[in-house]
Amino acid sequence: MEKKLLFSAKNITKSFYGTQALKGVDLDIYEGEVVGLIGENGAGKSTLLKIIIGVQPQTSGEMTMHGRPFAPADPMAANKEGIGMVFQEQSLIVNLSVGQNLFFGHEKDFMRMGFVNWKKMYEESKKVLEEVNCGYINPKKKVIDLNFATRQMVEIAKVVNLTKSGHDDQKCLILLDEPTSVLNEEEVQNLFKEVRKLTAKGHAVVFVSHRLDEVLEISDRIYVYKDGENAGNMDIKDATEEKLYAAMVGRETTTEYYHLADQKPAGKEVVLETKDLGLSGVFKHCNIKLHKGEILGICGVVGSGKEEICSVICGDEKPSSGELYVNGKKVDYSSPANALHDGILMIPKERHAEGIVRNLSVADNMALSNATLLSEHGVVSKKKVNDQADEWIERLRIKTSGREAELISLSGGNQQKVVFARALASQADIIILNHPTRGVDVGAKEEIYALTREVVAQGKSVILLGDTLDECIGMSNRVIVMKDGLITGEFQADAGEKPSQVSIVSLMM
Amino acid sequence: MKMRKLAAFALSTVMAVSTLAMTAMASDDWKSFKIDPAQIPQEKLDTTLSVACSIRGLENPYINTIKVGMEMFCEYLDSIGQKYEMQVLDSGGSNDTEINNMKQFAAKANGNAIAYSDPNESAICTALVEAMAESGGYIGTAWNREEEDTVTDYDPNWVIHTSPDNVVNGEAIATALFDQMGGKGQIFVLEGMLGNTASNDRVAGLQNALEKYPDIEVVAQDTANWATAEALTLVETWLSQYPEVGGIWCANDNMATGALQALENAGLKGKVGVVGIDANTDIVEAIAAGDATATVSSNGYLQGGYTLAICYAAWAGLIDPAELPIEYREFATPATVITSENVEQYIADYIDATPEFDFSEIWWCKAD
Amino acid sequence: MAKENQAALTIQEEFAKKIKAENRREKIIKWAPVLVLLALIVVFTIARGSAFASVSNLVAILNQWAIPLIVALGLTFVIMLGGIDLSIDGTVGMAGSIASVLVMNTLNDNNFGIFGIIIAILCSVVVGFFVGLFHVKLKIPSFMVSFAFMNICTGIAYLSYSGTPATVSDPVLKALPKVSFLGIPFITWVALVMLLLCIYIQEYTPFGRYIYAVGTDETIPRSVGINVDHVKIKVFTLAGFLFGVAGVVGLIRLGQGQAGIGKDLMFPAQAAVVIGGTSLSGGKGGVLNTVVGTLIMTVLINGLTMMGVNPNIKTGIQGIIILVAVILTTKRGATVISK
Incomplete structure (x- = not known):
C-alpha cells in the first residue's frame, strides 16, 4: 500500500539570540502513522513542535501540509490546517468544565437568545469525547477535579475536535509532547489504544518521549535528533534500543575541551552524604557521597529528580525522608541561607530569574553572597566590594566596561562568570552547578570548564548538572545516573577512562 | 505666665x-x-x-x-x-x-x-x-x-x-439635646477620628454635660471617623438594638447627616434629637424643620x-x-450655638446671604 | 528491572497521592468561607441574641450589604483577571456626587430625574473603560492606572458640588430608602439585580468564560484567537458600571451626594473578594464567592458594632478576624512541584 505524505518539514533552522537550536532538521509524516521523535534534552524536539504548531516561526526552511505550503501564523492557523498539539504544560483552563474547555473560543456556536446553551454544548461534548473513546468522562465536571490522565484525554479530544472542525474527512496531525510523563502504566496503555484508533482513521501522530520503551512500542517510525540535527530515521522493524542510544549520543569527549589534563583524582574525605534521601512524589532512596575535590555529575532527563535533589541539598526544599550529612554532621536545612552557612551554594539554572540581579552593578552582584564578610561594624565596605570586583574581573577575564556596569549589559557568558565569581568569593566548599553553560557561547563554555577545574583544585567539591551528557561525563570524576526519581547507575569517570555515553543513556531512558 | x-x-x-x-x-x-x-x-x-x-x-x-x-x-x-x-x-x-x-x-x-x-x-x-x-x-x-x-x-x-472652644461647644450641644429630651433617656454618641484633639475635647464637653444630667444614659458609643456613611451604618445598627433611643450626639455635622438619614430610613426622623457641630447647611435646615436639635457655627x-x-x-x-x-x-x-430659637436669623445671615x-x-x- | 519498575511506580503513586490530597484540601477550602460566615452568625447570635437576629437588624444588614456587594461584584471580575482596581473610592464617590447635582436637589435647579442617574453611571462606565484602555494599551499595571483614576474621580466629585454637598430633594429618590418589597429594602433589590446580571455574565456568556481563561493563562485564549485586550477592557468597563451603580445606590441611601460616599470602600471590598475564595492571582473564584465574602464582612462589622466593642480596639479586632478568615479561606504555599 502506498503511503500518502501528510506533512513534511525540510531543513528547518531556528536560532535564539545567537545560539542555534535547530541546525536544519527534516521531518516527513505519512497518513495513518505514529512517528516517534527522540533525542537528548536540547536536541531540538520541542523547538520543532512549536514551529509546526505556529507558536514561533522558523528562521529558515519550508513546511508543507496536505501537499500545500504551510506557514502558520499562530496555533489557530495550524488548527485550521488540521494540526493540533497537546502541550507538555497542559493548556486546559482548570476552573472551567470539560465541555467548556472543549469548545473554548467557540461558544458563539451555542448562543441562544443571549445565553450560552450549555445543554447543547454538553451534548456536543459527549459526542466529541466518545469519538476518542472517552465517553466515560462527564463533560460537566471541572477540569480541576480530574486526574492527569483524564485531563490528557480531554486535551486530546479537544485537539482532535479542533483539527477537524469543518471537514470531517480531513486527515489530522496530532503532536504529543511528553504525553506520558504524568501517566501510570495502565493509563499509558490506554493512551496508546486511543492513539492507534486515531491512526486507524488515517490521522497521524507525532510522539515525543524520553521513554524509549514506549516510543518503540507505539511508533511506526522513529526520528532521532541530536544537537539540532537529524541523527537518524529508522523504521520500527530496524530499531533497537541499542541503535537508538548510539544515534542519540553525540560527539565523543575531546581531551582539551574539558581540560582533562587538569582532572585530579578526588580526595578520600567525604564532604557530603545523603542517606536514603527522598522527596515525596519526586525521588527516593537516594544515596550519594561527594568527596573533597571531586566533581560529581548527575545525569538524567527532565523530571528524573536530579534537580530536586540539588534543591534539597542546598536547603531550598525540605526532604520528606532520609538524611543529609555535611562533613560528617547531620544537617537539617530550612533555607538556602542555612546551607550557605555550612558552605553549600547553588548556582541556579535560570540565571535571569534566580541567579543575578540585573540592575545591580557587577561589583554588587559579586558581593551579594558575602556582604557580611566584606563589612566592618555592620557597614559594607565599599572599598572591599570594589577590590573584590576588580580582583575577580581580572582573574576570570570578565568582559565588562568596569565594576560599576549593570549586569544586564554583559553577555550571557560573562554574566555567568559573575555568578561564578560570587560563588567562589562566598567561600563555599560545596558548589552545585546547575547547567552552568546553558545559553553561553563556546569560548565562554571552555573558560567555565577551566574555572570549574580550578575550583576543585582548591579543594572545593562540585555537583554538576550538565547541559549535555558529554559535558557531564567530560567534567566529572564520577557520574550518577537517575531515572524516574531513582538512581539507576554510577560510573567512575577518571581521566582517560570515561564511561561511554551509550551506557549512561541506556540507564536514563 | x-x-x-x-x-x-x-x-x-x-x-x-x-x-x-x-x-x-x-x-x-x-x-x-x-x-x-x-x-x-x-x-x-x-x-x-x-x-x-x-x-x-x-x-x-x-x-x-x-x-x-x-x-x-x-x-x-x-x-x-x-x-x-x-x-x-x-x-x-x-x-x-x-x-x-x-x-x-x-x-x-x-x-x-x-x-x-x-x-x-x-x-x-x-x-x-x-x-x-x-x-x-x-x-x-x-x-x-x-x-x-x-x-x-x-x-x-x-x-x-x-x-x-471645643469643650464648651461639645457641652453646649449636649445640653441642648438633653434639655429637649427632658433630661432623661438613652443616647448614641458618634465620635470623630480617634486621637483627634477636636473630637476628644468635644467628647470631654459631652462628659461634662452628662455629669449634670445623671438620667441620660449613653447606650452606644463609637467613632464614625467624621464620615456620613459610617455614621449612617452605625446608627442603623444601633437602632435595631436600642429602638427607644432619645437622642444622638455627633462630634460634627457630617456624621449628624448620616444619623438623620438613618432615622429617616427607620421612620424616626423628628422623633429623636440630633446634634452636631459645624453648622452645615443641611443640618441648619434640619434644625429649622424640627428634625435636628442643635449645631455650632465655628x-x-x-x-x-x-x-x-x-x-x-x-x-x-x-x-x-x-x-x-x-x-x-x-x-x-x-462660635454660635444654633438651635430652633436662633436658626431663622442664622439662615438669613449666613445661608441666604454670604x-x-x-x-x-x-x-x-x-x-x- | 522488575524491582525498579515497582519502585518507580511508588514514586508515581506518591505523586498522584499528593495531587489528590491537594484537591481534597481545595475542596474543603471551597466551603470554608460559608463556614466562617455561619460561625460569625452563631457567635453574634449567642452574644447578642435577639438584638442581632432581630428582623430590624436583618434589614439593617441587608441595607449595609448592598453597596459593598455591588462594588465587590465589579471587583471580582477584575481580580479574576489577575488585575486590581483601586479606583473604587473615587468612581463611587464621583457617580454619587454627579447624580446628586443632576437630580432634583438643594444645591441647584437641575431636575433631570432618571437621566441624571444614567449620566452619572455613564461617567463611571467611561472611567472604567479608560482604566482598562490605559492598562492594556500603555501596559501600565492596573493598580497604578486605577489609583490615578481614584484621585481624578475624587477631584471630579469635589468639583461637581464645589464644596457644599447637594441633598437630594427628588421625592421619589427620597422615598426609596424606606421602600421595601417582601421585607427586603429597595437598595438591596438593586444589589440583587446586579448580582443576577453578574451571574448571567459569568455563567451564560462566552465573555464570562474568557475572564477565567485570561486569568488562568493568557496564552490559552490567545491561541484560540480571543482578543485578550478586549476582554480586559470590557472587564474594567463592567467594573466601572457597577461602581457607578454603587455610587447611585450610595446616594439614595445617604440622601446626600458627596465624595465620601465612596470613602473606604475599596479595601473591605478587596478583602471580601479574597475571603470569598477568589484568588488574587486570577482564574479562580467568582461572583457567588463574593456574595459570601461580602456577607462575612458586613455581618462582622455589624456584629462588632452591636457587641459595643471599645472603638479604640474595635478596628484591631476587626483586622484580626479578617486575618483569620483569610488564613482559613485561601489556598497558600507552594503547589505540587510540576513533574
Whole structure:
C-alpha cells in the first residue's frame, strides 16, 4: 500500500539570540502513522513542535501540509490546517468544565437568545469525547477535579475536535509532547489504544518521549535528533534500543575541551552524604557521597529528580525522608541561607530569574553572597566590594566596561562568570552547578570548564548538572545516573577512562 | 505666665525704639488695630505673596467655608492692590501629605508666604509651623496642637493659634439635646477620628454635660471617623438594638447627616434629637424643620479669612508678632450655638446671604 | 528491572497521592468561607441574641450589604483577571456626587430625574473603560492606572458640588430608602439585580468564560484567537458600571451626594473578594464567592458594632478576624512541584 505524505518539514533552522537550536532538521509524516521523535534534552524536539504548531516561526526552511505550503501564523492557523498539539504544560483552563474547555473560543456556536446553551454544548461534548473513546468522562465536571490522565484525554479530544472542525474527512496531525510523563502504566496503555484508533482513521501522530520503551512500542517510525540535527530515521522493524542510544549520543569527549589534563583524582574525605534521601512524589532512596575535590555529575532527563535533589541539598526544599550529612554532621536545612552557612551554594539554572540581579552593578552582584564578610561594624565596605570586583574581573577575564556596569549589559557568558565569581568569593566548599553553560557561547563554555577545574583544585567539591551528557561525563570524576526519581547507575569517570555515553543513556531512558 | 511677661516686656521695650510705622498702644488697644494700606511699602505690594490654606479635605462643608474665607480675604488683597497667588493644600486626611504640602509651599514661596493651617492631628502642628518658619513665611494654626506647644516657640513666624472652644461647644450641644429630651433617656454618641484633639475635647464637653444630667444614659458609643456613611451604618445598627433611643450626639455635622438619614430610613426622623457641630447647611435646615436639635457655627469664613489677615499684617511689617501680647496670639474664635430659637436669623445671615467681613480689622475675630 | 519498575511506580503513586490530597484540601477550602460566615452568625447570635437576629437588624444588614456587594461584584471580575482596581473610592464617590447635582436637589435647579442617574453611571462606565484602555494599551499595571483614576474621580466629585454637598430633594429618590418589597429594602433589590446580571455574565456568556481563561493563562485564549485586550477592557468597563451603580445606590441611601460616599470602600471590598475564595492571582473564584465574602464582612462589622466593642480596639479586632478568615479561606504555599 502506498503511503500518502501528510506533512513534511525540510531543513528547518531556528536560532535564539545567537545560539542555534535547530541546525536544519527534516521531518516527513505519512497518513495513518505514529512517528516517534527522540533525542537528548536540547536536541531540538520541542523547538520543532512549536514551529509546526505556529507558536514561533522558523528562521529558515519550508513546511508543507496536505501537499500545500504551510506557514502558520499562530496555533489557530495550524488548527485550521488540521494540526493540533497537546502541550507538555497542559493548556486546559482548570476552573472551567470539560465541555467548556472543549469548545473554548467557540461558544458563539451555542448562543441562544443571549445565553450560552450549555445543554447543547454538553451534548456536543459527549459526542466529541466518545469519538476518542472517552465517553466515560462527564463533560460537566471541572477540569480541576480530574486526574492527569483524564485531563490528557480531554486535551486530546479537544485537539482532535479542533483539527477537524469543518471537514470531517480531513486527515489530522496530532503532536504529543511528553504525553506520558504524568501517566501510570495502565493509563499509558490506554493512551496508546486511543492513539492507534486515531491512526486507524488515517490521522497521524507525532510522539515525543524520553521513554524509549514506549516510543518503540507505539511508533511506526522513529526520528532521532541530536544537537539540532537529524541523527537518524529508522523504521520500527530496524530499531533497537541499542541503535537508538548510539544515534542519540553525540560527539565523543575531546581531551582539551574539558581540560582533562587538569582532572585530579578526588580526595578520600567525604564532604557530603545523603542517606536514603527522598522527596515525596519526586525521588527516593537516594544515596550519594561527594568527596573533597571531586566533581560529581548527575545525569538524567527532565523530571528524573536530579534537580530536586540539588534543591534539597542546598536547603531550598525540605526532604520528606532520609538524611543529609555535611562533613560528617547531620544537617537539617530550612533555607538556602542555612546551607550557605555550612558552605553549600547553588548556582541556579535560570540565571535571569534566580541567579543575578540585573540592575545591580557587577561589583554588587559579586558581593551579594558575602556582604557580611566584606563589612566592618555592620557597614559594607565599599572599598572591599570594589577590590573584590576588580580582583575577580581580572582573574576570570570578565568582559565588562568596569565594576560599576549593570549586569544586564554583559553577555550571557560573562554574566555567568559573575555568578561564578560570587560563588567562589562566598567561600563555599560545596558548589552545585546547575547547567552552568546553558545559553553561553563556546569560548565562554571552555573558560567555565577551566574555572570549574580550578575550583576543585582548591579543594572545593562540585555537583554538576550538565547541559549535555558529554559535558557531564567530560567534567566529572564520577557520574550518577537517575531515572524516574531513582538512581539507576554510577560510573567512575577518571581521566582517560570515561564511561561511554551509550551506557549512561541506556540507564536514563 | 513667664512667657507672657517676657512678651509684654519685649513689647514695651521694642515699642519705645520702634521705627515701624506703628501706633504705640496699650495691650487691650490691639483689638481696634486696623490695617492701613498706605503704610504698606510699595515693594511689598508688588511682591507676589503666596496665600494658602492647609486643610483636611473639601468633602466637608465646614472645611469648605475656610477655603471660601480665604477667597474673601484675597478679594480684600485685590482691593488694596496686593499681588498674590492663592492655593488650597488638601491633605486628604493624611499627616504626611499635609506636612509635605506645607514644605513644598513654603520652599517655593521663599518667605513670601502666609498660610492658614488646620493640622490633621495635634502631633504634626509644629512640623507644619517649622516648615513655614524655615522659609521665613508666616502661619496661623487652628484647632489642633499639642498642649505644650506655644506660638512664641517660633517667633515671629508662628503668628497665631486660634480655636473655638471645643469643650464648651461639645457641652453646649449636649445640653441642648438633653434639655429637649427632658433630661432623661438613652443616647448614641458618634465620635470623630480617634486621637483627634477636636473630637476628644468635644467628647470631654459631652462628659461634662452628662455629669449634670445623671438620667441620660449613653447606650452606644463609637467613632464614625467624621464620615456620613459610617455614621449612617452605625446608627442603623444601633437602632435595631436600642429602638427607644432619645437622642444622638455627633462630634460634627457630617456624621449628624448620616444619623438623620438613618432615622429617616427607620421612620424616626423628628422623633429623636440630633446634634452636631459645624453648622452645615443641611443640618441648619434640619434644625429649622424640627428634625435636628442643635449645631455650632465655628464660622470657617472668619477663621480662614482673619487668620490670613493677621499673618498678612505680620508679613507686611505692620505688626511684629514677637511683640504682641500672648492673648492676641492664642485665643478663641467666636462660635454660635444654633438651635430652633436662633436658626431663622442664622439662615438669613449666613445661608441666604454670604457674610461680609472687614479684614482690615484683623482682631475682630477674637472672641471676648 | 522488575524491582525498579515497582519502585518507580511508588514514586508515581506518591505523586498522584499528593495531587489528590491537594484537591481534597481545595475542596474543603471551597466551603470554608460559608463556614466562617455561619460561625460569625452563631457567635453574634449567642452574644447578642435577639438584638442581632432581630428582623430590624436583618434589614439593617441587608441595607449595609448592598453597596459593598455591588462594588465587590465589579471587583471580582477584575481580580479574576489577575488585575486590581483601586479606583473604587473615587468612581463611587464621583457617580454619587454627579447624580446628586443632576437630580432634583438643594444645591441647584437641575431636575433631570432618571437621566441624571444614567449620566452619572455613564461617567463611571467611561472611567472604567479608560482604566482598562490605559492598562492594556500603555501596559501600565492596573493598580497604578486605577489609583490615578481614584484621585481624578475624587477631584471630579469635589468639583461637581464645589464644596457644599447637594441633598437630594427628588421625592421619589427620597422615598426609596424606606421602600421595601417582601421585607427586603429597595437598595438591596438593586444589589440583587446586579448580582443576577453578574451571574448571567459569568455563567451564560462566552465573555464570562474568557475572564477565567485570561486569568488562568493568557496564552490559552490567545491561541484560540480571543482578543485578550478586549476582554480586559470590557472587564474594567463592567467594573466601572457597577461602581457607578454603587455610587447611585450610595446616594439614595445617604440622601446626600458627596465624595465620601465612596470613602473606604475599596479595601473591605478587596478583602471580601479574597475571603470569598477568589484568588488574587486570577482564574479562580467568582461572583457567588463574593456574595459570601461580602456577607462575612458586613455581618462582622455589624456584629462588632452591636457587641459595643471599645472603638479604640474595635478596628484591631476587626483586622484580626479578617486575618483569620483569610488564613482559613485561601489556598497558600507552594503547589505540587510540576513533574
